[in-house]
Amino acid sequence: MxxxxxxxxxxxxxxxxxxxxxxxxxxxxxxxxxxxxxxxxxxxxxPELQDALIERAKHNVYGYTTYDDDILNAVKNWLKKRHDYDVNTDLITFSPGVIPSLHALVQIFTEENDQIVIQPPVYPPFFSVVKAHNRQLVENPLINNDGHYEINFDHLEQLFKQGAKAFILCSPHNPVGRVWTKEELEQLAKLCVQYDVYLFSDEIHADVIFSSYKHYPIAHLNKDIHQLTFTLMAPSKTFNIAGLQASYVISPNRDFKKKVDEQLMRQGAMTLNTFAFTALEVVYNHGxxxxxxxxxxxxxxxxxxxxxxxxxxxxxxxxxxxxxxxxxxxxxxxxxxxxxxxxxxxxxxxxxxxxxxxxxxxxxxxxxxxxxxxxxxxxxxxxxxxxxxxx
CATH class of the missing domain: 3.90.1150.10 (Aspartate Aminotransferase, domain 1)
Known part of the structure; x- marks a missing residue:
């Protein structure tokens, strides 16, 4: 090759x-x-990204920029081709980053003192996104099985039984590099549905998967878990464009999507910058x-x-x-x-x-x-x- x-x-x-x-x-x-x-x-x-950004810069007017069907379809087509994930573009909300989106989700769908579960060792902002809003941080530590990390499902179920309101999933997992299997995700989804726990699924690394492994968007497993899941994705890690700040949330229904839109707007983080929209479309279409x-x-x-x-x-x-x-x-x-x-x-x-x-x-x-x-x-x-x- x-x-x-x-x-x-x-x-x-x-x-x-x-x-x-x-x-x-x-x-x-x-x-x-x-x-x-x-x-x-x-x-x-x-390579196509640099050319597209230069071409956009030649216009030399950088006012407020919105998205259109071409950008939405770039996202839709990418997720369908890479992950067999058929997304309704009406449920997509753009955000500058996954962490601002997580802050919004915690504020919308949980109350002060609600329990939110994370799985350490895990991406450090997961800790602060819970504590910043006076929610109760509950840990379900991963099991290190001789260098291969696994989910402690028995312990997780106990936490859900005790009243956890939401669960923040890192899939694939940062920092331990696990790409969760379909069977693991199905077991996790079953528990979320059984105990009515919101699932905030950070899938920002979903595209960088090594051979012999496959990423499964957990919201795509079945209709029941779809109704509880907010999927957070971005091209930023995949294509090395984190500095352009482009991400999105896929909500389970229009009512929840409206709440996400409203909360991000209150945070001043509702839309992307001009170059972020250009970059997102180009990398998904040509990357x-x-x-x-x-x-x-x-x-x-x-x-x-x-x-x-x-x-x-x-x-x-x-x-x-x-x-x-x-x-x-x-x-x-x-x-x-x-x-x-x-x-x-x-x-x-x-x-x-x-x-x-x-x-x-x-x-x-x-x-x-x-x-x-x-x-x-x-x-x-x-x-x-x-x-x-x-x-």
Whole structure:
């Protein structure tokens, strides 16, 4: 296969106001770390996107911008082709990001002191989106079965029995890289329906799935779970356009969709910016080949990390990764305490990773590495880490 896109090219992101680089001093205490932390990529996006943005910029008028059927159909066609998910476009609400949408859903469909369940270790904003609105955070920790994470369904059912009002699902899961099976999602859906629990399903990483695995939008499983599910999706992680802030919520019915619209409007986050709409349409219409090639590179990078760790004497391992470009690294067998692990990474390896404890208490002695960089960068990063911990 002849690759059209070069995922091995190293692109200099210094002095571009990139958060990944500009925050190094603040987060890691030094500016010379190799940043492999925040969830954006070091790859150029879909080639057609740059041309489309330049063409739109030539108009030189950037007033309020709305969407039309072409944009809605771009979303619909993408979800149908990639996930066999047939979406009613009347139920789509655009939002600058998944987290603003989660805040809106929590405010609309739960009350103060209501219990909301999350599954740590999990994306850090899930904690704050519950606590910010005086809801009760309830944890259903994932089970680490020798590097393969699973859902504790018995414990989850107990939480639902105790009156949980909503459940925030991360699918695929960040940071542990699980792509939930259809059987797991069906079991989860059954519990939500049985106990009448709203399901807020963050599926922002749905497109980045490795071979042998398949993403199933949980709302698409059956009519019963569809009526309780709000699906949150975006092209931002998939196509490296997070800085353009484009996402959407798929509500289960028109009444709920109207409530979502109204709440986002109250938050001032009802619509997208001019370039976000352009980007969303272009990447969904022209990005499939780019994405397929990206996944090939990510699988190569994942294997590189796994092989080097297995061949080393560092006592570091990576958990099973089935999707996303985020890998959960296990440092527990190094015999070092969490703060010492951070110090060695920052000051000896000089590699910036996401602190595992930010994902919950279950992240003790774990770190998250972003492998969405050219393989030469990933190899340099993992070699630095191995050298520091072998010493």
């Amino acid at each position: 002849i690759l059209r896109n070069d995922f091995k090219e190293v692109i200099n992101r210094e002095n571009t106001r990139s958060a990944k680089f500009e925050y190094r001093e603040k987060l890691f205490g030094r500016s010379d770390v190799l940043p492999l932390w925040v969830a954006d990529m070091d790859f150029a996006s879909v 499939e080949e780019w994405l397929d090639e990206l996944i090939e590179q990510l699988e190569e990078n994942k294997q590189l990390v796994n092989d080097k760790l297995e061949q080393s004497q560092s006592n570091i391992s990576s958990v099973d990764t089935e999707g996303t470009y985020l890998v959960w690294l296990d440092f527990s067998k190094t015999g070092l305490k969490h703060e010492e692990i951070k110090r060695k990474l920052n000051d000896e390896a000089k590699v910036g990773l996401n602190d595992g404890k930010s994902f919950g208490d279950q992240g003790e002695q774990f770190m998250r590495i972003n492998i969405a960089s050219p393989p030469s960068i990933i190899e340099e990063g993992i070699d630095r880490i191995i050298k520091a911990f072998e010493s």
